[in-house]
Amino acid sequence: MTDCIYLDNNATTKIDEEVIGAMMPYLTIYYGNPSSMHSFGGQVAKAVQKAREQVAALLGAEHSEIIFTSCGTEGDNAAICAALTAQPDKHHIITTEVEHSAVLNFCKHLEKQGYSVTYLGVDSQGRLDLGEVQAALTGNTALVTMMYANNETGVIFPVEEVGKLAKEYGALFHVDAVQAVGKVPMDMSKSSIDLLTLSGHKLHAPKGVGALYARKGINFPAFMIGGHQERGRRGGTENVPGIIALGKACELAQSHLENLSHERQLRDYLETSLLTLISDTVVNGTTEERLANTTNIAFKYVEGEGILSSLNQYGICASAGSACTSGSMEPSHVLKAMGLPNSVLQGSIRFSLSRYTTQEEINRVIEIVPDIISHLRSITPRIEDETTSSPTKEQEKANLIQQILEEEVKPFLAQDGGDIDLYDIEGDLVKVVLKGACDACPSSTATLKLAIEARLKDRVDPELTVIAV
Numbered sequence: 001m002t003d004c005i006y007l008d009n010n011a012t013t014k015i016d017e018e019v020i021g022a023m024m025p026y027l028t029i030y031y032g033n034p035s036s037m038h039s040f041g042g043q044v045a046k047a048v049q050k051a052r053e054q055v056a057a058l059l060g061a062e063h064s065e066i067i068f069t070s071c072g073t074e075g076d077n078a079a080i081c082a083a084l085t086a087q088p089d090k091h092h093i094i095t096t097e098v099e100h101s102a103v104l105n106f107c108k109h110l111e112k113q114g115y116s117v118t119y120l121g122v123d124s125q126g127r128l129d130l131g132e133v134q135a136a137l138t139g140n141t142a143l144v145t146m147m148y149a150n151n152e153t154g155v156i157f158p159v160e161e162v163g164k165l166a167k168e169y170g171a172l173f174h175v176d177a178v179q180a181v182g183k184v185p186m187d188m189s190k191s192s193i194d195l196l197t198l199s200g201h202k203l204h205a206p207k208g209v210g211a212l213y214a215r216k217g218i219n220f221p222a223f224m225i226g227g228h229q230e231r232g233r234r235g236g237t238e239n240v241p242g243i244i245a246l247g248k249a250c251e252l253a254q255s256h257l258e259n260l261s262h263e264r265q266l267r268d269y270l271e272t273s274l275l276t277l278i279s280d281t282v283v284n285g286t287t288e289e290r291l292a293n294t295t296n297i298a299f300k301y302v303e304g305e306g307i308l309s310s311l312n313q314y315g316i317c318a319s320a321g322s323a324c325t326s327g328s329m330e331p332s333h334v335l336k337a338m339g340l341p342n343s344v345l346q347g348s349i350r351f352s353l354s355r356y357t358t359q360e361e362i363n364r365v366i367e368i369v370p371d372i373i374s375h376l377r378s379i380t381p382r383i384e385d386e387t388t389s390s391p392t393k394e395q396e397k398a399n400l401i402q403q404i405l406e407e408e409v410k411p412f413l414a415q416d417g418g419d420i421d422l423y424d425i426e427g428d429l430v431k432v433v434l435k436g437a438c439d440a441c442p443s444s445t446a447t448l449k450l451a452i453e454a455r456l457k458d459r460v461d462p463e464l465t466v467i468a469v
Contacts, residue, residue, distance in 0.1 A: 004315040005361045009202075010151050010179060010294060010352035011319055015245070016204040022248035023206070023241040034238055035229065044240055051247025055211050058250040059196070060187030067212045067220075067230045068243050072178040073102035075197030075212040076145075078223040078234075080106055083143040083172040083195065084115070086219040090142035094171075096120045096128065097337040098152075103145055103176055104333075112407070114459075116140075124338050126155040126285040134165050141171040148180035148196075152334045152350055153285030154294025156184065163192025172218070178202050178210075182253030183260065183291050194218055200242065204354075205249035209242030256355055263353045264292035266362050270351060271295045273366045278373050284335060284348055293353040296335075298344040301383045302376045307349055310372040316365055319350050343383045398425045400460050405432065409452055420452075430456060431467045 006014070026047065032038070034045035049063070056063040069075045080103070084093075095107050097119045107117045118136045122128055133144070144166045149156045159175050166173040174195040177186070182203040188196065196213040200206060214220045226235020275281050280300040299307060304320040311318055320332065331345040351365075402425075410420050419435040432452065434445055449468035456464045 004317050005364060006317045007351040007353060007357070007361075007365065008317045008319050009354040009357075010154075010350065012201045012207065013204045013354055014356060015206055016249060016252055018252060019205055019245045019248045023245035026241045026244050030240075034240060035227065048238060048240060048243050051243045054247035054251045055198075058181065058186070058254045059198075059213055060189050060191075061213050062189075062216060064231075065188070065213055065216055067214060067233055068238060068246075069197075069210040069212050069234065070208055070239070071210045072100075072176065072197050072199035072202075075199070075210050076100075076102040076174075076176055077106055078212055079174045079195040079197055079214070080110075080143060080145055081223055082214070082218070082220045083145075083174060084110075085221050086172065087142040090140050090171075091115050092138060092140040092142060093117045094120065094133070094136050094141060094144045094146075096122065096146050096157075098122055098126065098150055098334040099145075099147055100151060100176060100178070103147070107145075120146075122155075122337055124340065126150060126153045126334070126338050127289075128157050128162075130158060130161055130165065133162055137165060137169040137171065139169060141166075141169055143172050143174060145174040146176070148175050148177040149184065149291050150285070150334060151179045152332055153296045154179075154291035154352075155285045156180070156289045156291065160192050163194075167192060179291065179294075182250070182256070183293060185257055188213060188215070200246040200249060203249050203253050205245045206242055209239055209246045211246065259355065260292040263355065263357065266357055266359065267293060267295050267351075267353055270353075270362050270365060271297065274369055277366070277370045281373075282344065284338070284340065284344065294350065295352075296348055296350045298340075298348040299373045300343040300347055302347045302373060302380060303383065304347055304349055306376050306380060307347065307372060310376065311349075311369075314368050314372075316368065319352075320348065346383045394427075397460060401425060401430060401456060401464075404456060404459060405452075409455070413448070428461065428463045429465050429467065434468055 026044065030044050030047065032041040032044045034041055034048050036042070052066045052068070053063045055066050059066075069078065091114065093107060093110065093115055095103055095117065111117050120128065120132050120136060128146075137144075144162060146157055146159070146162065148159055163173040172194045173192060175193050175197075177196050178199045179202060180186075181198040193213075194215045195218070198211050200209040220233060222233050222235065224234045224236060229235055229238055271283060274297060275283070278299060282298050282300070284296040284298055308318060308320060332348065335345050335348055405420060413420055413434070420432055425431075434448060445468055449466055452468065453464065453466035456466060
């Protein structure tokens with residue numbers, strides 16, 4: 001389907017015709033290796049350098065602070081690793097519960113490596129509390145990592161204020177700006193941000209190319225070992241066509257920053273019209289500090305899957321959340337973190353516009369959506385309005401204890417034919433039963449009990465007590 005109304009631009013964007021025009025010669029004519037010594041390669045190297053300068057100009061950075069990557073996920077991973085490597089004596093990370101999976105899942109991975117991670121919540125409007133950021137910071141905090149703007153709600157975080165707080169504690173500050181670059185003016189020369197990631201396919205460049213801003217002076221080790229490319233930080237022959245395309249896309253984005261009112265006006269018209277025409281409909285997230293192109297609307301008491309399926313039949317492309325996780329059909333972790341009721345969680349749809357979106361397209365969506373919602377409400381069971389909230393601190397503690405026992409302790413015991421079953425957690429008391437090879441030796445049981453207790457105290461809570469039988 002090519003003739004569609006595309007309102008899923010936070011997932012990916014159409015490649016601009018000028019971007020295609022800029023990159024095509026580097027697929028067909030100027031195919032030299034930018035590392036080659038001959039003039040043919042040198043010509044390509046100059047084009048790569050120009051693209052670097054174009055990306056830097058959009059960010060208000062120096063060209064030497066730009067590292068090309070393959071995508072936002074690679075940039076996020078590289079930035080986090082660099083920040084931790086630069087401060088090897090610190091083992092605490094701060095992030096939020098509403099991050100993209102590129103950051104959330106990597107932080108969960110780092111927890112298994114021994115790092116302590118604080119996941120900050122948001123309020124019912126998706127806003128971050130600066131007081132909670134400050135309360136979480138310690139002298140052991142190596143990194144604060146969070147998004148500039150949320151990909152599902154469009155809510156913009158107070159990143160400059162967070163960066164200043166991080167500096168007070170000597171922590172580095174990384175920002176996932178994949179959704180914000182090209183939609184929010186930026187000036188890294190005056191910013192408190194140390195590391196920032198962006199992705200080409202979110203600003204009308206192809207998939208497979210991105211960039212990482214690393215402030216001058218940061219100890220940034222190689223994250224892809226190989227040749228000298230990207231000043232030795234990311235080895236491997238450059239994706240020249242993609243880099244040229246990204247540079248041109250950034251140049252165009254800079255010129256379009258002054259015209260965001262077009263997207264904002266269409267978004268507001270869509271939003272106001274749907275809220276007026278359809279009962280029990282609300283906007284998720286604050287309507288004050290948010291991206292100009294994004295609205296997340298809850299059509300209460302119906303399932304988002306049915307809405308998307310119906311929209312698709314009319315050639316309308318929207319989404320129920322992040323493109324990287326929407327296939328799971330689980331309620332959005334972002335909306336769950338906001339503590340929204342189940343009827344809102346299940347019926348929320350994100351519409352994200354672009355500079356290509358037209359008034360005629362928005363008029364068509366406004367014409368179709370009310371009939372879809374009315375029909376679905378008439379034929380499907382009403383979604384119960386039960387509040388879904390984030391796990392309590394005690395639940396999180398119990399989950400972490402179980403994870404350590406299942407993923408770390410049990411495999412260790414299995415080497416000697418032993419096993420462990422978790423059968424009760426009561427506050428700070430953990431009761432476990434040892435089986436197999438552990439049964440034959442009481443002294444071994446006592447030793448294992450001490451070892452398990454030491455690990456849980458170190459990783460979870462120093463007040464924990466373990467009883468092993």
